[in-house]
Amino acid sequence: MISAEQGAFRALADPTRRQILMHLSTREMTIAQVCEKFEVTRGAIKKHLVILEEGNLISVRRAGRERINRLHPQGMKSAVDWLQYFSRFWDDKLTNLEIAINSENKSKESHND
Amino acid sequence: MISAEQGAFRALADPTRRQILMHLSTREMTIAQVCEKFEVTRGAIKKHLVILEEGNLISVRRAGRERINRLHPQGMKSAVDWLQYFSRFWDDKLTNLEIAINSENKSKESHND
DNA sequence: TTCATACGACACCAAATGGTATTATAACGG
DNA sequence: CCGTTATAATACCATTTGGTGTCGTATGAA
Known part of the structure; x- marks a missing residue:
């Protein structure tokens, strides 16, 4: 088991992920909505979101076929x-x-x- | 040029580097003294110290043949x-x-x- | 001067990282 | 049912990262 801050610091080390957190601080967003904010592919954004989730910096809920990402600031x-x-x-x-x-x-x- | 927090977050992402910062919070230390605290080689510690210095989390001064690493908390x-x-x-x-x-x-x- | 010590600089390696492209799967709309 | 949309999963690639080992340099002590 890794410490709580390890997951958080690892997730925070990438500037794209920090920008994602800034965007999610204004509202919760689907993956597609996050993608609109960046020039990279959906695959790359998805990987960032997984790492943010592993670091407990976001939480995810499914709504139909959408995956809604929400800031989890306690992380x-x-x-x-x-x-x-x-x-x-x-x-x-x-x-x-x-x-x-x-x-x-x-x-x-x-x-x- | 990368932002100030990028260097800091990058440096903070590694658990060994965070432990080094904890050690340096008690006193300034030479590279050899930092090495005593860990099981890795001096080469690995040196690389960590360079990254910490790039992130502005430590400052370094030469004293004879010793290189003294000091916490730079403003970073x-x-x-x-x-x-x-x-x-x-x-x-x-x-x-x-x-x-x-x-x-x-x-x-x-x-x-x- | 000679020798041990404290680093610096490389070359090298395996694994992780950030990214793409492609192929599935699954749900909504008509 | 069918097409579209939203995402998942995978394979693949280049680069970075954390680490080792080796060799060189410089300083302090005897």
Whole structure:
């Protein structure tokens, strides 16, 4: 089993996939609708969507013959949580905010990868 | 020229590189010292360090024959900034905090990749 | 000077990645 | 039923990636 953030970081590493996430942040879209936004083939987009799904960054539901892709932002939170460990090093103000959150939110994961 | 977050996300995609960042968060280390923490060869670690440097996640200085690697957390901030666009979708509380930050911090980048 | 040490630079390899093209399958509309 | 549409699945290709091994260079110590 791979860690949650591994799937997320892997999916986020490709610029096309990050653009797909931006598009899905405005509305949920079928594969064909995502394809309209890019110059690559449907096959390539499909592979990206599978990787985004494996990374838990999108969820998919079937509607008839359509496959509707929806942003699943909780998956991105795992990457943010990992990164925010370093926030103390770049922004004291953000660190204070992080502390405020942590005091209310006890369920913090470790960073042992 | 590739975007700042592309270099960061690419570097963050590998679990070994994320572990290297965790180690460097405790202290700066030479290549040999990083190697001690892993089972792979020095050549592999060197490549990882180059990618981390290209992603602006570490900085390097020469000291005699040693090459000292130091965490450069500002580079990670570019990835966090990109991701926090989505924070509104997963946590209203964090969104409020983000708004509080943005009201003091006007220099926000776009997400056009 | 000589030797061990810390890197740098290659060449090389297997596997993963991003992409295409082609061929199916399945559902909706008339 | 038939044609069209939306997607799935597969084979294939070029490049990148993560890794090793080897050789070279440079610095510090004896």
